Structure formats: structure tokens, C-alpha cells
Amino acid sequence: MHDIRLIRDDPQAFDRALARRGLAPLSSRLLELDDARRAAIQEAQTAQERRNALSKEVGEAMRAKDVDRANALKAEVARLKETAPELEQREKAAQAALDQELAAIPNAPLAEVPDGADESDNVVKSIFGERPDARPDRLQGVAAPRQHFELGEALGLMDFETAAKLSGSRFVVLKGQLARLERALGQFMLDLHVGEHGYEEVNPPVLVRDDAMFGTAQLPKFREDQFRVVAGGLTRAEFEASARRHAEAGVADPAGQAFADWQDNGHWLIPTAEVPLTNLVRESIVAEEELPKRFTALTHCFRAEAGAAGRDTRGMLRQHQFSKVELVSVTTPEASLAEHERMLACAEAVLQKLDLHYRVVTLCTGDMGFASARTFDLEVWLPGQQAYREVSSVSVCNDFQARRMNARCRAKDSRQTRFVHTLNGSGTAVGRAMIAVMETYQNADGSITVPAALVPYMGGVTRIEARV
Incomplete structure (x- = not known):
């Protein structure tokens, strides 16, 4: 704010x-x-x-x-x-x-953010590695790389049809070694960020109150992209319909109080662990000598994808439920830009250790998020799509979120307080990283080679093959 x-x-x-x-x-x-x-x-x-x-x-x-x-x-x-x-x-x-x-007003962009209308105006900051089709040790014998859902379904380990029966569209059931691969990726990322990058692991709630969603700016602007749950299964539509019926009948609305209770008792499913992790410092004054605070968490995330109708309808790229390792930093204003570069390097380390080809882009003013003052996207190359796709966004928000949360810091021997600066980034989106691994490490027989960094997390398995 x-x-x-x-x-x-x-x-x-x-x-x-x-x-x-x-x-x-x-x-x-x-x-x-x-x-x-x-x-x-x-x-x-x-x-x-x-x-x-x-x-x-x-x-x-x-x-x-x-x-x-x-x-x-x-x-x-x-x-x-x-x-x-x-x-x-x-x-x-x-x-x-x-x-x-x-x-309702977005954050102001930093001076160095490129101006532009949409993603076509983003600026490439750096590129790591070579595309798999240019490397002799990748895609051996693969004439036409398949997309992840083609690979997963052929292996018998990725089931969208059953998921649709259970939950509808934009869900997937992973089985066997693909389920283990997703788990392995999440554990690998957590161990990396905690052990090498100095983040504190947190296991936060995935149900949060309105204030937490407002604090990180998911509310009110992005309400339609969120999932809300209410104890007892009563929906907002049911309360509103009851109110209309009683109003038309000209009698007092008994659902009025129930609707207030719905608002008070309902919770939001988190769209990202950025929400609970950043709100760990809400309504508090942190000693500046304790900063930066760095948190990481592996959680399920939930997004309604209301603004993505017709986009990425096949496969796992855009799901209602997915796993993500989140990185959050809370710093002094003077340290936030350096922390932004550091956080980017932490996210890049995941892709580098998996030996995936990717690029870093600086988002232009027309493509950056609502709360962001500057954002770097990591876009990994997907051979099946023949395209770069975002696997992590790393943003510095300055004091924009802190004002909404009333999160402050105080220097030693000072009575004055000031708002902290907050940063967040994916470290990385587990499902999308798995897509990149599947498509990059696919073999001509339809199997998938397990990257060396993940073999210990896969119990020594080096190749994922068709389910017997």
C-alpha cells in the first residue's frame, strides 16, 4: 500500500x-x-x-x-x-x-524496471546452459520431443482422466516413480535452501484469514483467483440466495447473521506460501540486527485460475492444486536490492544443479505483479513445447506489503521505527520443475533419466520406466 x-x-x-x-x-x-x-x-x-x-x-x-x-x-x-x-x-x-x-493501486516500479506493455517487452538478463537438442548427452534418439503429459500417460504414471472424475479439470493423479519424483524435487529444493542458502524451514498453515491475504495483496484485487472454504460446507451463494428470498418476502433476513459468520469463519486456501511466510512478521516490530529473516516452505498451493480460461488446458502447467517451494526474505530498506539478487541466485541454483537450460528475464512494467517493485522470472526450456516457460518469479516489494501488514523494524538504541522491505520467490515451482526434468531428460524409449542431483532422493533409481 x-x-x-x-x-x-x-x-x-x-x-x-x-x-x-x-x-x-x-x-x-x-x-x-x-x-x-x-x-x-x-x-x-x-x-x-x-x-x-x-x-x-x-x-x-x-x-x-x-x-x-x-x-x-x-x-x-x-x-x-x-x-x-x-x-x-x-x-x-x-x-x-x-x-x-x-x-487497489499497484506498487510503483523501480526506476531500472524496463517500460513495456506485456511479456513481449521483458528483457533477457542472462541465459544458463545450452538447449537440450544442442547437447549430445540429451534427447538421444528422440526425433520429436514429447510433452510431459504424453510421456507421463505413456508411462502409466500420470492420470488426468481419473483426476477429472475426482475433482474436475486442472487436476492430476501422479503414481509410482513420478509421484516419487515430485516428492524428491521438493525435498531436494528444501535441503538446498536450508543447508546451503541459510533459509529457515517453516511448515505453515495452508488455510489463512482475510488479513493475511490482504497483507500480501492477494485481496481484494485477486479475490476471483482464490479458493475460499467455509466450515460446514455452506457457500456464499447459498447465503446470498437466502437473503434474496427473505427480502422478496418482506421479512427479516435470518441469513444476515449467518452471512457475517461466513465472512468471519471462512478461510482462504493459500495460492502460495508467500502468504503465511511473509505474514510471520505482521503487526510486529523486528530488531534490525535480527534482519534479514529468511524463510522457506514446501506447501500445496491452490489457485482458481479465473483469468486463465482456455490457457494450458492440457497437462500440469496450470493446475488448481500444485506444490511449490517458496522463499521469503524480510530485510531493512538498505539491504533489499542486494537481497533480491541473492534470492535470484538461490532459485537459479536449483535449476543449475538439475542441469536445466533456462534464462532469466526482467519483467517490464506491464507484466510485473501487483505488489512487486521489480521482478525477475526464471524461464526453463521445455523441449516438448519448444518454448521457455516460467518456473519461478522472484520479486522485491519494498515496503508495499509491510504497510498492509504493519510490519516494522527498529535500529538498536533508537526509538524510531520504519517499515521493513519484503521479498518473495519460488525456489521453485515443483510441478513445473518436474515437467522440465521429464521433457529434458526423456529418452527414445519413453523412459526418463533421473538427474544426478535427484538420485539420492529417488532411493538410487536412475531411470523412470513404464509401469509394469
């Missing part, structure tokens, strides 16, 4: 930053809302100061035995007291209106 004080200090700079995101100027509207908020605060403060002064005068009148004056003053105090709730409500409404507008 943006700091309204900085917008007031330099509204033109704020609008220029939004223009790079393709947005119209918003500073005038925000400052109008801020003026209304400040006026409401001032009105409430003036009324309270007047009440305090009158109460003092009442005491003086009573001591002077001026009963008429004391009664007149008491009457005015009573009138001011009656208006206090209205003034308080007006102040809250003005604050809420400003907060609502600010919550």
Missing part, C-alpha cells in the same frame, strides 16, 4: 509512476479523499477539545454557584456528546474510503 504522505508531498511523481503501469493519474482523487479524512479528524478533535473546555467551565460555574450558566454549559456538553458517535463514524468512513482506494 502506498504512503498518502508521500503522495501529498509529490503527487506528480506518484502519477508518473502509475503511468509506467499504464494507469491514469490518481493523485487528485486520493488527495481529495485524504482532505476529507483530515477534515473529519479535525472536526472530531475540535468537538472533543470543545467538550473538554466546556466541562472545565462547568466546574468553574458550579464553584461560583452560577447555576444557570452551569446548566447551559451542561446542555451544550450533552449536545456535543450526542454528536460524537456521528463524528467518529464520519472519520472512520473517510479513512475507509481512502484505504479502499489505496488498496
Whole structure:
């Protein structure tokens, strides 16, 4: 979330930053809302100061035995007291209106982020290795590399049909050595980030409250991309339908309170472990000497993919449920850009140890995420698709998320606090890494060679072959 004080200090700079995101100027509207908020605060403060002064005068009148004056003053105090709730409500409404507008505005891009409209304007930062078809030790005898779902189904270890019977589209059932390969990848990544990169492993909840989703900016903008669950299985649609029926009948709505309970008791399935990991520091003040804090977790992630209709409908590239190893760092403002490069290197190490061909791209202003100030994507080469596909996004958010979470830090021997900077990245998406391994290490007979780094996690298995 943006700091309204900085917008007031330099509204033109704020609008220029939004223009790079393709947005119209918003500073005038925000400052109008801020003026209304400040006026409401001032009105409430003036009324309270007047009440305090009158109460003092009442005491003086009573001591002077001026009963008429004391009664007149008491009457005015009573009138001011009656208006206090209205003034308080007006102040809250003005604050809420400003907060609502600010919550819907994306982060400002850093100066070095390339301008652009979409992914075609992203800039390649670096490339690792050679494409598999240019290497003599890859794709031996494979004339036309197959996609992962063709390989998995031919092996009898990847079942989309049964998954559809269980859960619908965008799910998969993995079996045998492919199920073990996915598990091996996740464990390998965790061990790497904990053992070599210094991250603290966390096992967080995958059900979180509204505040946690708001803190990392999944709410309110991306509500339609999330899954919400409610105890008892009652849905929002059922509550809304009940409310409509009772309203049409002209009777009190008994579902009104139930709907409030639905909002209070419901939870969100996390779209990424970024949500619980970043919120570990919410509403707290961290000593700066304890920073950076670095967390990692392997969790299931859940995304409704509401904005991806018709995209990647076959295979595992875009699923409602998937596994991912997440990296989160919490730093001081001075250290965040260096931490961003460090986190990128940690994610790259996964692909390098798996000997996968990939490239790093800097996302342009039109392609970067809502909360990001700068994002690097790792795009791994998929021989079956003959295309690069994103397997990790690594972002620095500056204090954008920290403001939403009220996460601060304090230097030693200082009374002043300031907002921390937060960073997040995939280290990496397990399912997509598995896709890359399958397509890169496929053999002419349909088997898949296990990368050397994963053999210990596969119990010594070096080749995945058709299920017998």
C-alpha cells in the first residue's frame, strides 16, 4: 500500500509512476479523499477539545454557584456528546474510503524496471546452459520431443482422466516413480535452501484469514483467483440466495447473521506460501540486527485460475492444486536490492544443479505483479513445447506489503521505527520443475533419466520406466 504522505508531498511523481503501469493519474482523487479524512479528524478533535473546555467551565460555574450558566454549559456538553458517535463514524468512513482506494493501486516500479506493455517487452538478463537438442548427452534418439503429459500417460504414471472424475479439470493423479519424483524435487529444493542458502524451514498453515491475504495483496484485487472454504460446507451463494428470498418476502433476513459468520469463519486456501511466510512478521516490530529473516516452505498451493480460461488446458502447467517451494526474505530498506539478487541466485541454483537450460528475464512494467517493485522470472526450456516457460518469479516489494501488514523494524538504541522491505520467490515451482526434468531428460524409449542431483532422493533409481 502506498504512503498518502508521500503522495501529498509529490503527487506528480506518484502519477508518473502509475503511468509506467499504464494507469491514469490518481493523485487528485486520493488527495481529495485524504482532505476529507483530515477534515473529519479535525472536526472530531475540535468537538472533543470543545467538550473538554466546556466541562472545565462547568466546574468553574458550579464553584461560583452560577447555576444557570452551569446548566447551559451542561446542555451544550450533552449536545456535543450526542454528536460524537456521528463524528467518529464520519472519520472512520473517510479513512475507509481512502484505504479502499489505496488498496487497489499497484506498487510503483523501480526506476531500472524496463517500460513495456506485456511479456513481449521483458528483457533477457542472462541465459544458463545450452538447449537440450544442442547437447549430445540429451534427447538421444528422440526425433520429436514429447510433452510431459504424453510421456507421463505413456508411462502409466500420470492420470488426468481419473483426476477429472475426482475433482474436475486442472487436476492430476501422479503414481509410482513420478509421484516419487515430485516428492524428491521438493525435498531436494528444501535441503538446498536450508543447508546451503541459510533459509529457515517453516511448515505453515495452508488455510489463512482475510488479513493475511490482504497483507500480501492477494485481496481484494485477486479475490476471483482464490479458493475460499467455509466450515460446514455452506457457500456464499447459498447465503446470498437466502437473503434474496427473505427480502422478496418482506421479512427479516435470518441469513444476515449467518452471512457475517461466513465472512468471519471462512478461510482462504493459500495460492502460495508467500502468504503465511511473509505474514510471520505482521503487526510486529523486528530488531534490525535480527534482519534479514529468511524463510522457506514446501506447501500445496491452490489457485482458481479465473483469468486463465482456455490457457494450458492440457497437462500440469496450470493446475488448481500444485506444490511449490517458496522463499521469503524480510530485510531493512538498505539491504533489499542486494537481497533480491541473492534470492535470484538461490532459485537459479536449483535449476543449475538439475542441469536445466533456462534464462532469466526482467519483467517490464506491464507484466510485473501487483505488489512487486521489480521482478525477475526464471524461464526453463521445455523441449516438448519448444518454448521457455516460467518456473519461478522472484520479486522485491519494498515496503508495499509491510504497510498492509504493519510490519516494522527498529535500529538498536533508537526509538524510531520504519517499515521493513519484503521479498518473495519460488525456489521453485515443483510441478513445473518436474515437467522440465521429464521433457529434458526423456529418452527414445519413453523412459526418463533421473538427474544426478535427484538420485539420492529417488532411493538410487536412475531411470523412470513404464509401469509394469
